[in-house]
Amino acid sequence: MSAAPKRYRLITTLIYASPLFLALLIYGYCVSLPFFLDDGPHFQILAQTNGLQQWGDFPAFPFYRPLVFSVWKIAGWLAGDTDAVMLHSLNLFCFGLTGVLVGQITRRAAPPAIRNTAAFLAGASFVIFPFSYQAVALVAALFHLTLTLGIVGCLWLALLWLDGRIGIAGLIGCWVCAFVAIFSHETGVLLIPLLLGLIFVVYGKQLPSPRKLRLLVLPIFLLTLIYLALWLSFRPRGENALTTEFDVAFAALLQGLIYPVTRLVRPFIQGDLSAGRLLVLAFMVLAAVLIISWQWPKARRFVAYGLGWYLIAIFPAALLLPAGYVLGQLRLALLASVGGAIFWGVILALLFHAGQGRMRRRVFRVAALLIVGLFAFISLEFLGMRRTDFYHLRDFNREAVQLFAANDVISSGAVLVNAPDYIIPDEADRRFLLGSEGVLFVDETLDYNQQFWMNSDLPYSNVDVIGYRQIQRNEGFGFRAHPPDLETSDVIAAVRNARQVYVTWFEGKRFWPVLVGGTALDGANTPLVNYPEVDFALTEANATLSADGRTLTIGLRWQVNEPAGVKVFVHVVCDGAMIAQSDGYTWGDTYPFSAWSPEEIQTDIRTIRLNTLEGDCIRIYAGLYREADVTRLMAFDAVTGERYADDLFPLSLSGKSD
Structure with missing residues (x-):
C-alpha cells in the first residue's frame, strides 16, 4: 500500500474523530473538578446497592434508571473507590464519543454532495452546544450522557446493519446500545420513533428487506416494552402531576436551538424575555430557516428530522417537570442537542456548497463560514465563562478541604459562613433570554458536609454552614450562600462557642474560605x-x-x-x-x-x-x-x-x- 492512501486514511480518521478532540479541548478542565451537587446523594444511594438491587424494586432512588448505578459500581471496583478524575473522564469520553457518532450518522444520512461537510459540522455543533456544560461537568449527569450515547450508537449501528456493512455481531452491538439508552433514563423510550424516523429519512420507499428490519426493530421494541413494564412496577407511587407552566419550560429549552439569535437579541432585553415572546421569536427564526433550506429537496427530510428530534426530545421535560427546575437545569436539552446539531449541520453544509458559478459559490461559502464562526464564538465565549465559574467553585472547595484537614476540623467541628450554593452572571454578562446561566454547586436542600466528605477521606458531619448577607461582598457576579440566612444576633449565637470559624472572603470575582477565629x-x-x-x-x-x-x-x-x-x-x-x-x-x-x-x-x-x-x-x-x-x-x-x-x-x- 502506498504512503498516500495511508496518509489519506489517517487524515480522514482524525477528521471523523474531531468531535472527541474538540470535547477534550473545551471540557478537559472537568477532570480537575471535585464532586458536587447531586453527586453526594447519588453516592449515598450507590452505597445501598450491590450493583444489582436497583434493577428491581429500589425505594432508595425515586427513578427507574438502573444501568448507571451498575456502571458506577463497576468503576468503584476497578478504582478501589469513587475517584473524581476517573468518573469525570468517563463523562467526558461519553460526551466526545457521542459527538463522533452524531457526525457519522449525519455522514450517512445527508445527501452525498454535502455529507462530509455536514458530518463535520454536526459533530462539532453537538460538542459546542452551550447548554451541555452542566451535563459534562456533573458526574451525576451520567444518566443523560449514557442515554444520548446509547441512542446515537444504536442509530449508527442500525444504519450499518441495514446497509449490509456489519453482520450479526454488529447487530448485537446495536441491541446493546439500545439497552444502554433505555435503561439509563426514562427518555430512552424515544429511541423507537427516532429509529423509525431515521430509517424513513435514509431509505424512503427503498426500504431494506423486511427480515433485516424485523431483526433490527423487534428486539429494541421488546426492550422498550420490558422497560415500561418495570417502570410501571417500580416507579414512585406519588402523584405525577403535569407542569402548569409548560410554555415557560418549553421556551427555555427551545431557545437552545436558535442560540446565536438569542445571544444577539440579549443586549436589547432587560431580565428574562417572556415565554410567549421567546416562542414567537424561535418559531419565526425556524420558519425562515426552513423556508430557505426547502429549496434543496434532497435534504428536506433530514433537516425536518433534526428539527423534529429536538422538539420531541425537549417535550417530556417541559411537560412533566416544574418550570423552575427546568430553568435551572438546561442540561435537559442534551439529547435534544443531537437533533439541533443535525439540523444546523446539514443547513450550513447546504449553504457552504450552494451557488452556481465561482463568484456565487464564494459568496455562499463566506456566508456559511461567517455563520459557523458566529455559532462557535457565541458558544465558546459562554462555555469559557462557565469554565471560569467552575474553577472558582473548585478552588473554594479544594481550599476548604485542605484547611479543614490541616486544622483537624473532623475532631473540633467548625462554622462556615457564606459557603457558595451557586454563582450566576450579572445582568450585563447574561447571554441568553430565559433560564439560569451560572453554575449550581450545592442545592439548598442538601447538607453542605457532603462537599467535604465526598472530596476527602474524612467523614465530615460537624461543619455548620450558615449565610450572613451583611458580610457577603461579591462584586461583578451573583452569589447565593447556602442557607439558613441568619440575622446578626443569630450569627453571633452560632459562632460564639464554635471551635473554629471560617468565612468566605471575596476579591474581584474570586472567593475562598479563610479561618477567622474560634474558641479552639x-x-x-x-x-x-x-x-x-x-x-x-x-x-x-x-x-x-x-x-x-x-x-x-x-x-x-x-x-x-x-x-x-x-x-x-x-x-x-x-x-x-x-x-x-x-x-x-x-x-x-x-x-x-x-x-x-x-x-x-x-x-x-x-x-x-x-x-x-x-x-x-x-x-x-x-x-x-x-x-x-x-x-x-x-x-x-x-x-x-x-x-x-x-x-x-x-x-x-x-x-x-x-
Whole structure:
C-alpha cells in the first residue's frame, strides 16, 4: 500500500474523530473538578446497592434508571473507590464519543454532495452546544450522557446493519446500545420513533428487506416494552402531576436551538424575555430557516428530522417537570442537542456548497463560514465563562478541604459562613433570554458536609454552614450562600462557642474560605498592649507572609474586660504608603466586641491580600477605633506604660508559610 492512501486514511480518521478532540479541548478542565451537587446523594444511594438491587424494586432512588448505578459500581471496583478524575473522564469520553457518532450518522444520512461537510459540522455543533456544560461537568449527569450515547450508537449501528456493512455481531452491538439508552433514563423510550424516523429519512420507499428490519426493530421494541413494564412496577407511587407552566419550560429549552439569535437579541432585553415572546421569536427564526433550506429537496427530510428530534426530545421535560427546575437545569436539552446539531449541520453544509458559478459559490461559502464562526464564538465565549465559574467553585472547595484537614476540623467541628450554593452572571454578562446561566454547586436542600466528605477521606458531619448577607461582598457576579440566612444576633449565637470559624472572603470575582477565629485557637494571655479607654488588651500578635508573597495572615489575641462598640484595624505600609488594610469586627465581622462576655479572651485571624511582592518593605500596624465616631483608641505598652506613636502597634513578620 502506498504512503498516500495511508496518509489519506489517517487524515480522514482524525477528521471523523474531531468531535472527541474538540470535547477534550473545551471540557478537559472537568477532570480537575471535585464532586458536587447531586453527586453526594447519588453516592449515598450507590452505597445501598450491590450493583444489582436497583434493577428491581429500589425505594432508595425515586427513578427507574438502573444501568448507571451498575456502571458506577463497576468503576468503584476497578478504582478501589469513587475517584473524581476517573468518573469525570468517563463523562467526558461519553460526551466526545457521542459527538463522533452524531457526525457519522449525519455522514450517512445527508445527501452525498454535502455529507462530509455536514458530518463535520454536526459533530462539532453537538460538542459546542452551550447548554451541555452542566451535563459534562456533573458526574451525576451520567444518566443523560449514557442515554444520548446509547441512542446515537444504536442509530449508527442500525444504519450499518441495514446497509449490509456489519453482520450479526454488529447487530448485537446495536441491541446493546439500545439497552444502554433505555435503561439509563426514562427518555430512552424515544429511541423507537427516532429509529423509525431515521430509517424513513435514509431509505424512503427503498426500504431494506423486511427480515433485516424485523431483526433490527423487534428486539429494541421488546426492550422498550420490558422497560415500561418495570417502570410501571417500580416507579414512585406519588402523584405525577403535569407542569402548569409548560410554555415557560418549553421556551427555555427551545431557545437552545436558535442560540446565536438569542445571544444577539440579549443586549436589547432587560431580565428574562417572556415565554410567549421567546416562542414567537424561535418559531419565526425556524420558519425562515426552513423556508430557505426547502429549496434543496434532497435534504428536506433530514433537516425536518433534526428539527423534529429536538422538539420531541425537549417535550417530556417541559411537560412533566416544574418550570423552575427546568430553568435551572438546561442540561435537559442534551439529547435534544443531537437533533439541533443535525439540523444546523446539514443547513450550513447546504449553504457552504450552494451557488452556481465561482463568484456565487464564494459568496455562499463566506456566508456559511461567517455563520459557523458566529455559532462557535457565541458558544465558546459562554462555555469559557462557565469554565471560569467552575474553577472558582473548585478552588473554594479544594481550599476548604485542605484547611479543614490541616486544622483537624473532623475532631473540633467548625462554622462556615457564606459557603457558595451557586454563582450566576450579572445582568450585563447574561447571554441568553430565559433560564439560569451560572453554575449550581450545592442545592439548598442538601447538607453542605457532603462537599467535604465526598472530596476527602474524612467523614465530615460537624461543619455548620450558615449565610450572613451583611458580610457577603461579591462584586461583578451573583452569589447565593447556602442557607439558613441568619440575622446578626443569630450569627453571633452560632459562632460564639464554635471551635473554629471560617468565612468566605471575596476579591474581584474570586472567593475562598479563610479561618477567622474560634474558641479552639489558643495563645498567650499576658497583655502586650493596653487600651485603657475601653479596658481592652492585646495579649498576642503575629504576622505571616505566604510563600508567594501575596497573602498576609495576621493573628491578634484580645482580652475584653468590659464589652464595647470597638473595631479592629490593621494597616500594611510600604515606604510610608498604605498598600493594604483590614478593619471591622473580629472573626470576619461575625463576632463584634460588644457581644463578648466580660473578661473573654479570643484570637482573631485576619487575611490580607497584597498587590506588591516587595516583602522587605512591608510594615504592619494594628489598633482599635471606636465604632461610633471612628476615633482611634490610645494604645500603651503594657510593660513600660509608654504610648505608641499614633496609637499603632507594630507587628513583625515571623517568616513565610506555604
